[in-house]
Amino acid sequence: MLDKAHPDSAGGGRVDRSLRRLLKKPEVARNVLPLLEDPRRPRAVTDNAGQVLAGDPAAKSGPSTRISLGDDTLGFAWGDGSDDIARTFGALAAQDREIRALGRESLEKYREITMLYSLAEKIIGAPDPTRIANIVCEEALRFLRCDSAALLMLNPATNRLEIIANRGKSFHDRATRDVGDDVIGRILGTGMGEIVNELGAAAPLEATNALTSVVVAPLRTNEKTFGALVAGSEVQRHFNASDLQVLNAVAAHAAAAIEVDRLNRDLAETERKPPDLIYGVNEVPPLGTSLLLAAQHAFVAMLSLSYPVLIVLEAGGDRMTAASVVSMTLIGMGIGTLLQARIGPPLGSGLFAPHVPSSIYAIPAIQAMRLGGTGLLAGMIMTSGVFSLVFSRVLRRFRWLFPPELSGVIVLMVGLSLAQLAAPMFVGLSPGDAVSTRGEIAVALLTLGTIMVFTVAPVGRARLYAPAIGFVLGYGASAWLGLFDDQSFGMLGDLPLFGLHVTAWTLPRFDVALLLPFLVAALATNIKDAGFVISVQKTNDANWTRPDTRSLSAGIVATGLGNMAGGAIGGVATTVSASNVSLASATGATSRHLGLYVALMFFVMAMLPKFNAMMALVPIPVLGAGLVYFASHLISSGFSLIASRMLDARRNLVVGIPLLAGVGLIARPDLVAGAPDWVAIVASSPLALATLIALALNILLNAGVSNHASTGLRFDETLAEYVNRFVSRQGASWGARGEVVRRAAPAITDWCEELRQTLGSDSAALDLQFDDFRLTATIRDLDEHGGRAAAENETLGAIDRAARNISRRYGCGVKLNTVREIVFDFEH
Structure with a gap:
């Protein structure tokens, strides 16, 4: 107009x-x-x-x-x-x-698209929801030019909103808040974003801040709203539909990234179960399967009950006392097994690790029985239990003292010690029997062959019952060939069918003269237990990288409590069973729920003296075949633990010398004949000797080894070779995993080549930092030519993209401090 x-x-x-x-x-x-x-x-x-x-x-x-x-x-x-x-x-x-x-709108759309593209790139490299939330809040704060941005997520367990990230002015003075009837509460209910340009009684926001205008977008996936992204201004402002659209897009990116992270974590948890396991640590087998598997483990554990009998008889005790000690030891075994499997940290490892009498305590236990009878034995075993509780705290604080290769040496020595027993038994030889017959060899071959066939045969879940099938066939063949001792069977009639056989209980006593041998035995046993707990952890986790020290320490606590309880009632010291750990791994059933059934069977067996005696009459060839089967798995597990870390000259000695000492004592037990008493105590068994030497060498040879190393790099044709040699050498000295080193070296090389091509640099400084959880590599460009600030600003985007590409390529965290300094973080 x-x-x-x-x-x-x-x-x-x-x-x-x-x-x-x-x-x-x-x-x-x-x-x-x-x-x-x-x-x-x-x-x-x-x-x-x-x-x-x-x-x-x-x-x-x-x-x-x-x-x-x-x-x-x-x-x-x-x-x-x-x-x-x-x-x-x-x-x-x-x-x-x-x-x-239209031009302004197009520019805004371009800015929005550019921001979302940059946001997507940053989110891809984010390691967890907290980092994702921080990135999203930073972008919302910058793009909308507001005063505060916060991301809140609903915790389904508590039904409270948790502030995951906050940028700009503080959104709330607490980390969590209730889901109220405010703007955020409405959005959680409707799943629709809102604009409130004038907060007040009609449109409240439960937050301790001075925001007057807000725009809120929901975090939503799969038709479910699980949080909100809030951007606000302290000065009253007119947020419009375009602002809400942008925040909705940012929130959608965040929700998708957080959901993908959750799914990846769930998938990783699922993938942790190795493919050859049938029942993992937290899975519950059916009742019938559980009972049959538990019976197998109880049978294998029965084979170790010869140790308390040996201790009592060698100390001059009678068979009635031996029977009482066996019954009390079974109760102690049940307590230890139950603590390990069903209780979990801090009183147990949370793993299936049955307890059996410990052979390492045999020599000091015989000495205690000779000097003071069952009372002194009980007191010293209880003392060793207290030592185990103390040792469990040391283990958590000084985990570097017990690296995986040391545990591997212990597991390997246990397997070799079993092999020493298994070889003569396999051909039917036993103390007092120096003649092997064809029938005994045939029974051993039949038993071992049956176990092997059902272990590797692709027939349903036959592997679960391979040892039981082999033992049944071995028993049958032994009966058919007349390998049983009729006189021993005749003695079964003199034993009661049911009852707890207990001789007169004696008050526990203590003798300082026996303190050293019992502490040495306790130390060796605890380190051995730590090795087997690590072995069980590795068996249950396909992605195993390092020991779980909390579970490890709790496993030692269970051993200590079990020995204190078992010693108090008159049993001998118990430890994690090598044979049972091997059996669980071989059968593919490591469910900790089996521990309940095995412990209950131990308690019942303690009241069945006739059954115990019958189970103890295992034909020697059958027992030998079973020990060969278990020893093979232990030897393999020991080598696997040793090979899980890179070894340098120091660590080669930590592994090699103890193994030579242990194997030498196995081959020539007379080596310590005539040695002083303290030497005889330390060398009471090949396992104890190898354990103590390995621990001492690990402390002495690795003392003073720095966890930090630096070097200069020249960007020439020798760069890749030099980086690989330097990182490999340091990784071996630290005992790092080879897989981590093989990723770190090429990542460092790629970054140096990127600096050379993009910035024209020709040198850099490399700093490596290592602990048991990560390997950190910091690279600083040493080229400090002037007049290049403008060029660096222009290439910052290219440098940032290159850093993220290397992070994705080699699976590491990355932090670009400046265009000239970057930090790569490799999880170990």
Whole structure:
């Protein structure tokens, strides 16, 4: 609509420059301005302040028409035909404003797309939901130019909102808050974003801050809202639909990334179960299967009950006392097994690790029985239990004292010690029997062959019952060939069917003279237990990288408590059973729920003396075949633990010398004949000797080894070889996993080559830092030429993309401190 009003009626205000910009356009200058230059008909165009922009100033004495756009006065047209001129310029101004608005909108869309693309790149490299939330809040704060941004997630367990990240002004003074009836509560219910430009009673927000305007977007996946992203301003502001659209897009990226992270974690947990396991540590086998598996383990554990009998008889005790000690030992075995499997940290490892009598305690236990009977034995075993509790705390604080290769040495020595017993038994030889018959060899071959066939045969879950099947066939073949001792079977009739056989209980006593041998035995036993707990952890986790020290320490606690309880009632010391750990691994059933059934069977067996005696009459060839089977798995597990870490010269000695000492004592037990008493105590068994030597060498040879190393790098043709040699050497000295070193070396090389190509650098400094959880590599560019700040700013984006590509390629964390310094973090 045209307005004939005089310019003076337009009123004051700022000068509108729309017409000035319009008249500078070539198309307008070429096609419209000539209409104003006719000298016979003076015409002019002025701005809203009356300044002539085009045409003849004399035209201002004639009629005028306002050039308007909506309610805005852009200027005036003067002279003849001012109506047409005003209409033309009004249309051109409207078109120009639409074009400029479209340009602004396109620019905003471009900024939004660029921001979302950058956000997606950053989120991909984020290691966890907290980092994702921090990145999202930073982008929301920057893009919307607001005062505060916070990401809140709903904890389904507590039904409270947790503030995962907050950038800018503080959103809330607490880390969690209730789901109230405010804006965030409504969004959690509706799943729809909201704009509140004036917070108040009608639109409250439960937050301790000074925000007056907010825009809130839901975190939503699979039709489920699990959080909210809040951006707000302390000064009242008009957030619009475009702001909400941007925040919704950012929140969608965050929700998808957090959900993917959760799914990856769930998948990783599932993939932790090795493919050859049938029942993992937390899986529950059916009742029938559990009972049959538990019976196998109870049978194998029975084979170790010869140790308490040996201790009592060697100390001059009678068979009635031996029977009482066996019954009490079975109860102690049940307590230890139950603590390990069913209780979990801090009183047990949370793993299936049955307890059996410990052979390492045999020599000091015989000494205690000879000096003070069952009372002194009970007191010293209880003392060793207290030592185990103390040792469990040391183990957590000084885990570097017990690296995986040391545990591997212990497991390997246990397997070799079993092999020493298994070899003569396999051919039917036993103390007092120096003649082997064809029948005994045939039974051993049948038993072992059956176990092997059912272990490797792809027939359902036959592997679970391979030892039981082999033992049953071995028993049957032994009976058919007449290998049982009729006199021993005749003694079964003299034993009661049910009852707890207990001789007179004696008050536990303590003798300081026996303290050293019992502490040595306890130390060796605890380190051995730690090795087997690590072995069980590795068996249950396909992605195993390092020992779980909490479970490890709790496993030692269970051993200590079990020995304190067992010793108090008159049993001998118990330890994690090598044979049972091997059996669980071989059968593919490591469920800790089996521990309950095995412990209950131990308690029942303690009250069945006739059954115990019958189970103890295992034919020697059958027992030998079973020990060969168990020893093979232990030897394999020991080698696997040793090979899980890189070894340098120091660690080769820590592994090699103890193994040589232990194997030498196995081959020549007379080596310590005539040695002082303290030597005889230390070398009471090959396992104890190897354990103590390995521990001492690990402390002595690794003392003073720094966990930090630095070197300079030259970017030439020898770079890759030098980096690989340096990182490998340091990794071996630290006992790092080879897989980590094989990723770290090429990642460092790739980054150095990127510096050379992008910044023209020719040298860098490399710092390596190692602990049991991570290997950190810091690379600093040493080229400090001046005048390159502009170039560095231009290439910062390329450097950042290269860093993230290396992070994805080699599976490591990355932190770009500056364009010249980067930190790679490899989880160990």
